Amino acid sequence: MNSKRNRNLVLALLFLGWALGNLDRYIMNYAVLSITEDLQLSPSSTGLLLSSFFAGYAIMQMPGGWLADRFGPRKVLIASVILWSIFTGLTGAAWSLASMVVIRFLFGIGEGGFQPSSSKIISLSFPKEERGRAMSVMLSSSGIVALIIPILSAALLTTIGWRTTFIIMGAAGAIIAVLYWFYIKLPESNTTVRTGQTNVSGEKGIFGSLFRTPMVWNLVVAYFCIYAVNWGLATWIPTYLVQNRGLDLISIGWVQTIPGITMLAGIYLGGYIIDKLSNGRDRLAGGISCALIGILLFLMFTATSVTMFIVYQTIVNLFIAFVVTLLPSIILKQLPSSVTGTAMGIANTGGQLAGFITPMAIGFIVDAFNGSFNAAFWMLIVFSVICIVAILTIRDKKEDLLEKASA
Template identity: 70%
Template sequence: MTTNEMTKKSRNLILALLFLGWSLGNLDRYIMNYAVVSITGDLNLDASSTGIILSAFFLGYAIMQIPGGWLADKFGAKKILLFSVIMWSIFTGLTALAWSLVAMIIIRFLFGIGEGGFQPSSSKIIATIYPKEERGRAMSIMLSSGGIVSLFVPLLAAYLLGTIGWRTMFVAIGAIGAVIAFLYWKYIKLPQDEAVDNNKNENASTKVNFKELLKTPLMWNLIIAYFCIYAVNWGLVSWIPTYLQKNRGLDLMSIGWAQTIPAIATIIGIYGSGYIIDKLPRGMDKILGSISCGVIGILLYLMFTAKSVTMFIGYQTVVTLFLAFVITMLPAIVLKKLPSSITGSAMGIANTGGQLAGFVTPMAIGFMVDAFNGSFDAAFWMLIGFAVICIISLLTLNDQKGSLLNS
């Protein structure tokens, strides 16, 4: 079977399976933000320790992004995909055995290492089986898993933590991962040559090597933009449950219901963004992305100065719409501007910035909260600063120069 011989049904099946895997990965990351409330109580941890636990996963995840992408390009995306799902399933289950802060940090770090190859390898599969004009929408479907998961995770977490507890919960999630690994092994069938592009015009660029990729200004702009937008995203996602509980006085169930509204907005934003991005003329995506980052910065200020929980959730909901556009736009740039033969490496490099943000930001917010006696004001100002830097990175992004982009 070659790329061109793949039927629409085959593509949709693979996309559905990848969506399932991304959903499980997002489930673990989102549910940890609620489980950590119980974990810190059981292990007697302070805010700084909580931040370290939340960040440990992202350190391992970030470290594995570039190797994972390179391995996917060299040995095949399916092999790396399977390895990632198996490894993260094992360490998700092992989270239940953590007995101390150090044990939890090590397990979550190794979990991040295990999952690190999933995004670049799955992105490479999308670039391999879909033509350029459909990749933005395919990626938006993948990314929408985060919004869908965040819609039901708050209520699911409140129920599971109150019934079976966090240890049994992580065992169950690990078991689901094992089932998904089996489905990948059995049903994901890729073209014989995963490096074959859907557009023949890309073939001239397939010989670009890893060092040349690192020297491309486009990649460094993407790394910075990824870092900044994901710093905002994971800063909010990881700490909003704790913030709403400790600073706004909500219980976990109330937080769960309140967070369904931004979650719905995220789903709408990501699906809509994928459609819009595929229709935009060249260069317009980064302009709209810059405007979105500016709006995000303004709304973050309005969020932490909001007088009521209702206003806070309202501003958060609009923030998620603009975040969704930028988060969908960045991987679409990689999938559309670079040849699919190096998509794994390129996505791994760019996404390293995003995952380093996931490592740094929750931990930094934890230290800030302790330093300012429980106040989150400094943390919100930090996130606003990241939104401003993202504007600069996108405005200076040049996707029309360089041998990598002359496809």
């Protein structure tokens, strides 16, 4: 293990990288208002643009983990940051819908290797008793970015414009890659060789046993559904508030900080509550949360004022954060530690596929209903109902999985 000082430096640098990656994802949801106008995009085209990142990101989830195991996480981490920085900068140079979709897809490919490689670096740098804390710091980066991004994006996009904003963010990523090169050092040769010798031969057996386990498919469905709700709201709420509620970008920036605060609070509070709940009760809490998400979504789009819309959105973010925190904890508690990494990659693929499909689907729905978002909200409500079923029907299968893996 690294010294405590080096571990804290590694954690700070990884947090910085995760925060920048989340910043790019979230700022696109606001920049798309100007991009749509500049490139003259329809709602369907806008949905395709918003989804293109998630296509590349989902594709790279499992290969990214394998590359980190095979060639070492430091190499994959640096390559990932370099690639995403290039395509983030190129976003500012896009001249058409086709060029923008290709650039964002390749950006997703680049960023797809960051999460598995950074997670592996944490496992190599930190002792077991500190890994949970380190991962919670990583998860909090998305909540912090969601909190500051409405105001930050409004300030940037109304002063320097979306093109310059993405170019600056690409340059920031290049700086982070340089910091990783100089300051993140791991015993790469030993860990890479050892990993390659012990794990590759059993790779097909691990994937096969996981794919034959019903719990894994429950988790894939639950991940898909909760992230469909999460990214459906995150990607389209700015556009919805402008087109259907009459707000301007500055006003949106301020009012969206309130749901951002509850998302961050939900992550920390959810982790505390989940640790206190026994097996079974945690899933019951997850099912109840999904039911409340569906009810609150209905109240959101039927709200008669912007104030009540934001109130309901604030509360729904609290329950979304709880479910998003619950699902990985189920993997860590219910599956053997030898397969949790692979299982996390499979389950998270479901979540990222939701990020690809949902924004695009909402765009087509809004086009089909002449600018109305009502049907899109109903789609998200259906996803919340399916998530209830997926979570409540999860059964403890740890022993069965162990038997299949050893067969």
